[in-house]
Amino acid sequence: MEPEKKTGRLPRESSQRRRVPDWLMRTPKVRISCSDLVDRQPGPKRAQLSGIVMAENCEVIHEQLCELLKYAVLGQPVIERPRWCQLLYQNQMRRIVVVILQGMSQLHFYRFYLEFRFLQKAFKHKFCLPPPSSNFLADIIGLPNQTVGYLPKTMEGSLPSTSTKPNVNLQNDPIIQKYGSQKVGLLRCLLTEEEMKTFDFPLQGSPDCENFVTTKCNGSVTENSPLFGLDGEMCITSKGRELTRISLVAEGGSCVMDELVKPDDEIVDYATCYSGITEEMLKPVTKLKDVQRQLKALLPPDAVLVGHSLDVDLRALNMIHPYVIDTSLLYARERGRRFKLKFLAKAILGKDIQCSERDGHDATEDATASLELAQYFLKYGPKKIAELNLEVLWRAQDPRNIREKFQYTYKGVLRCLDSVHQKLLFVSQETDDIELPSSENCETIKYLSNREVFEQAIRQVCLYPFSIIQFSFEPFSPLLTEEMNKRMQIKWTEMSTIYAGPLSKDCNLRALKRLFKSFGSVHTMTFVLETHQPHLSIQYEVLEAAQLAIESLNGVLVEGVYIKVQRPVTELTLDCDTLVNELERDSENRDTIYLSGISKDFLGHIQELLNLFGGLEAVIVPTDAKSGRQEKYCFLKFKTFGSAHRALYILTGKDWKLKGRQALTPRHLHAWLRSSPPESRRPTGLRVRPPPSEQETLQTLKADNAKIAAWHWSRKIGRLYQSRSPGTLYIILLPGTTSPHGSLSGLGLMGIKDEEEESTTPSMGL
Structure with a gap:
């Protein structure tokens, strides 16, 4: 990467991003599916x-x-x-x-x-x-x-009868472990505030819910409060997934609301095969604010909303409601996984929903099924559900994995x-x-x-x-493993953090923010005032952004001062340069490039990129974990190292306002780091050395210890x-x-x- 030109002024960015070059816009836009991203060129x-x-x-x-x-x-x-x-x-x-x-x-x-x-x-x-x-x-x-054995052939194509009670250990059933074996009331089935935080429900006071509408609940919910089934269908717009239909069903099965919703943003995919929505259906229909008004008027103050993965529907509605039962969590499954609504409706209620002969899902049908599943749980209790052995029924017939x-x-x-x-x-x-x-x-x-x-x-x-x-x-x-996990999360956070300075005391903070954000999404940016001249501490979302900032800005003249850009030096980052070099040579990263500063124009012309760069296999655009919006950076994966670096040379040239480098973070690692608890990723002043037990293990030169074993068995697998x-x-x-x-x-x-x-x-x- 070439550094910014060394001038006495902070580099400026144009207020309007340059459009895709005309010579790349000769073919019309087309929608790209995942299968289209696989190279179809003939070969041996x-x-x-x-x-x-x-x-x-x-x-x-x-x-x-x-x-x-x-x-x-x-x-x-x-x-x-x-x-x-x-x-x-x-x-x-x-x-x-x-x-x-x-x-x-x-x-x-x-x-x-x-x-x-x-x-x-x-x-x-x-x-x-x-x-x-x-x-x-x-x-x-x-x-x-x-404990179950092979299923007999008579069970092919249908779920085993729920009238039989397989011999299972109920104490190990996740539903029994969560609720006990006795019947529970409505209040016990409600998600707690902590659970709603964990499963990303919209909550009052959350920074990403500032513009959300709150229902007129007043805290008077009781065991006899009314239940309402809620389900929404989505389409894909230029901003992501947005609501196109909402259904509300009252106890007894009457549908009290079924509205089509016209998104404010341009629809790029109606997702008809899932939503059942077509372009013609959404011409003279309601806007989201009208639906919010209707829901507020319909729901009584002590209403309990029931749905399947209800957090998605409430976020699509931009609404907050504190009393919810989520059937995907109510019918608890092993290792935190969730059963599909279609499966639960068949296994528990004996109902066939989301039938393949229909175009898309029926929101009213799904809302009714969720409501009836909650009523069944309240009526019969956890023990009855556990005796059905849902995990065995799921394995017996999973339409995703098994052809009948x-x-x-x-x-x-x-x-x-x-x-x-x-x-x-x-x-x-x-x-x-x-x-x-x-x-x-x-x-x-x-x-x-x-x-x-x-x-x-x-x-x-x-x-x-x-x-x-x-x-x-x-x-x-277990104690050592927990400590190792914590240190690894802190290590990757510190590797993605940089310090830049010294800076002028009257520096332009707005321009500095713009400069550092041009390398990638910023998690936090703070001033360090403990030094004679101020410095900036910037924690990036991905390692590539931090490395790109170091390579591009270290030694650059900013407002009359040559700044130094470096990582924090701790015992967890002492081998950082070696690790970065190895990550560059990782086979998963060699053919992948990281780009920052992408716009809708760029993403809208993926087909032109396919034509321009031979061997482009995938365009990976992460989304923000809180808002669900697409990030302003992406990864392009190619078939060969040469194609990747040719694309990097062109895309970071003068015709594109993009910054980039070779990727460092394998996709699965990025997903793992993003899924870790925020507190484990937060840098702290405390630097933890390995516990004495691990120090002794790592210093013992035996083929059995973890570090030597990793090296030893990697070589042996290489021989094999x-x-x-x-x-x-x-x-x-x-x-x-x-x-x-x-x-x-x-x-x-x-x-x-x-x-x-x-x-x-x-x-x-x-």
């Missing part, structure tokens, strides 16, 4: 993965991973292609190898990032995993729940392998309590140590089409990777950890070894 027919994991928050649940493994074995048309990733030319794939590092998590990977050098460079496809269940391996290969025709026959990986007369190899330690079912198509070998497991894997993997190699590591104590033939799909899984003190999410890495990689795979000195 070899197994390959797409350049981006298309999963919400980059998290891939265990059932989705099982989908991929089944598809890798059988391919289409027998198994439906996974929607969260693109596996092309599956029939050209020779072998599948799954390596599990039991006891490690995403936290371990980034705590020992420099030691995991081979993994970060060899695998460009990375994704988050949720914390593991009691049997991680059984989940990812689709083994049946031991093959629901039973190909339920797990073992059955897929059996259908093509292939065997699975499973190698692990004797101490692992996981047992795969003994069968002709599963070879289980166990050894006393990780070293023996590795040696056997090197010999045996080439003999099997599908292998699972599991290494087991002693996890850190190099020993296999091209066309092998590798999936490396750090499952995460679960304990009474808290759970840690896992991490997955995957890639297909190809002929071209033999010359490009980084040498590890193996």
